[in-house]
Amino acid sequence: MSDKFADDIIAFLPNLRRFAISLCRSPDTADDLVQITVERAFAARAQFDPDTRLEAWLFRILRNAWIDMTRRTKTRGTQIDIDDAPDASTVDGTKVTETALMLQSAKAAIETLPADQRDVIMLICVEEMSYKEAAGVLGTPIGTVMSRLARARIAIGEKLGINRDTARSSGSQGDS
Amino acid sequence: MQQSDFTDEELMAYADGELPEDRASAMDLALADSVELADRLALFIETRAVAKEAWEPALHAPVPDHLVQRVRELAAADQKVQTVSDDTVVAFQPKPSAPAAPPLWKLPLAASLALAVGLGAGLMLSPNSSGGLGSIEIAALTDARIIAALNTVPSGEDALLTDGARIAPIATFFDGAQTLCREFEFDRTDGMTIVSVACQRGGQWDVQMAVAAAAATDTGYAPASSLDTLDAYLSANNAGPPLDPxxxxxxxxxxR
Known part of the structure; x- marks a missing residue:
C-alpha cells in the first residue's frame, strides 16, 4: 500500500543528505543524521501539518537533530573533509575548467562560513526555500535570516573575487 | 531615486524575488539608471547561482539503500498503528510476505514497557501473590471472569470485572496455525494496562504474549508504542485479518 508521507520522504532523501553533509561535513555522520531525522519524522508524524511544506518540516527536524548530536558529542575535530568523500566532486583531470574550480572554491567558501550564515545559504540559495520557510526551519525571525544571508553572500563574493565592481562583467562570461 | 536608497538586504531580496512589489518596482526603475546599483545586485544574483551549482553534485549522490529501506519499514509499521481507530477497535493486517517489523527479540522496548511473557490469572488479579511481572510463566488463563469475557464479549466492547478491573477484547483472528486467538487489553486495578494475545489450546485460552504498558492513556487504552511489540508478535505468527463481527x-x- 502506498503511503504518500513515506514516498515524499524518500523522494526528499537526497536533499536531506545534502543538507546534512553541509552541517556535519562527513558523509557517514550525514547518513546517521538523516536516519535520525526519518525516525523522528515518523514518530512525530501526527504533528505534521499537511498544509505546510514537508521539506521545511524535515529540514527543521534534521537541523535540531544535528544540534542535539553536537551537544552530545563534542567531536568537531574528527570531521572528515568533504572533498575526500567519493561523492564530493567529479573533477576529471583533463577537464578542470575554471568553472569547476570556481564551484569547488564556492563550496569551500560556503563550508567555511560561520554556521549561522552557512545554514541560510544552504536553505535559501541551494535548497531554494523562501526567507519565511528558512526562518521557520531555523527558528529565527525573517530579519535575522536576511541579515545573515546578505552577510554570507558578501563574504562568499569576496572569497571568490566576485566583488561589487566585477560581478556584472564576470556574470557576462568570457573572461579568461 | 538614489541607488543608495536600497540596502544590501533589499538588493538581495530583489535578486531572490522576495522584495515587496512596490519596492521591486522602484528597484526596476533605479536599476535602469545606475550601473553601480546593477553591480551591487549582480553580486547577490551570482552568489546564489554559484552556491546552488556548487552543491548540485551532492544532490545526485546515491542515497544508501538502508535509508530508503528504513523509511519503508517505518511506513509499514505506521500502517498498522494507523488502523487503530480512536475508539476501541484495533485492526491489523496479515503480513504473509513482507517482514517489515523486526523480530520480537530485536525490539528495543520503550522504557515504560515491560514485556511479560505470560500472565496467569494470579499475576493479574492477585497483587499479593508471589508472582510479579518479573516472573516468567506461560500460563493458561484460569480466572473464570476473564475466560467468560474472552468467550463472549465482542471486540470493541469491554467488560468491567467486579473488582474494578476492565477487559476489552480488541480483535479476534486466526493465526498461521489456524488457531483462534483474541487480542485484548486488560486494565488492572492498579492502573497498569496489559495488551495481550490469548489463543485457544486444548479448550482453554493460553496467553501467548502480554505487554504491560505502565500508564494507560486518557482514553484508558494502551499507548500506541506498546503496539510495536504486538505488531512484531502478530507478524511473527502470521496472524490473519480480524474477523468481522x-x-x-x-x-x-x-x-461453547
Whole structure:
C-alpha cells in the first residue's frame, strides 16, 4: 500500500543528505543524521501539518537533530573533509575548467562560513526555500535570516573575487 | 531615486524575488539608471547561482539503500498503528510476505514497557501473590471472569470485572496455525494496562504474549508504542485479518 508521507520522504532523501553533509561535513555522520531525522519524522508524524511544506518540516527536524548530536558529542575535530568523500566532486583531470574550480572554491567558501550564515545559504540559495520557510526551519525571525544571508553572500563574493565592481562583467562570461 | 536608497538586504531580496512589489518596482526603475546599483545586485544574483551549482553534485549522490529501506519499514509499521481507530477497535493486517517489523527479540522496548511473557490469572488479579511481572510463566488463563469475557464479549466492547478491573477484547483472528486467538487489553486495578494475545489450546485460552504498558492513556487504552511489540508478535505468527463481527460471533459461539 502506498503511503504518500513515506514516498515524499524518500523522494526528499537526497536533499536531506545534502543538507546534512553541509552541517556535519562527513558523509557517514550525514547518513546517521538523516536516519535520525526519518525516525523522528515518523514518530512525530501526527504533528505534521499537511498544509505546510514537508521539506521545511524535515529540514527543521534534521537541523535540531544535528544540534542535539553536537551537544552530545563534542567531536568537531574528527570531521572528515568533504572533498575526500567519493561523492564530493567529479573533477576529471583533463577537464578542470575554471568553472569547476570556481564551484569547488564556492563550496569551500560556503563550508567555511560561520554556521549561522552557512545554514541560510544552504536553505535559501541551494535548497531554494523562501526567507519565511528558512526562518521557520531555523527558528529565527525573517530579519535575522536576511541579515545573515546578505552577510554570507558578501563574504562568499569576496572569497571568490566576485566583488561589487566585477560581478556584472564576470556574470557576462568570457573572461579568461 | 538614489541607488543608495536600497540596502544590501533589499538588493538581495530583489535578486531572490522576495522584495515587496512596490519596492521591486522602484528597484526596476533605479536599476535602469545606475550601473553601480546593477553591480551591487549582480553580486547577490551570482552568489546564489554559484552556491546552488556548487552543491548540485551532492544532490545526485546515491542515497544508501538502508535509508530508503528504513523509511519503508517505518511506513509499514505506521500502517498498522494507523488502523487503530480512536475508539476501541484495533485492526491489523496479515503480513504473509513482507517482514517489515523486526523480530520480537530485536525490539528495543520503550522504557515504560515491560514485556511479560505470560500472565496467569494470579499475576493479574492477585497483587499479593508471589508472582510479579518479573516472573516468567506461560500460563493458561484460569480466572473464570476473564475466560467468560474472552468467550463472549465482542471486540470493541469491554467488560468491567467486579473488582474494578476492565477487559476489552480488541480483535479476534486466526493465526498461521489456524488457531483462534483474541487480542485484548486488560486494565488492572492498579492502573497498569496489559495488551495481550490469548489463543485457544486444548479448550482453554493460553496467553501467548502480554505487554504491560505502565500508564494507560486518557482514553484508558494502551499507548500506541506498546503496539510495536504486538505488531512484531502478530507478524511473527502470521496472524490473519480480524474477523468481522458476525464471523467473530460464530467463532466464539463454537467454543461453547
Amino acid at each position: 458476525s464471523d467473530e460471533a460464530a467463532a466464539l459461539a463454537a467454543l
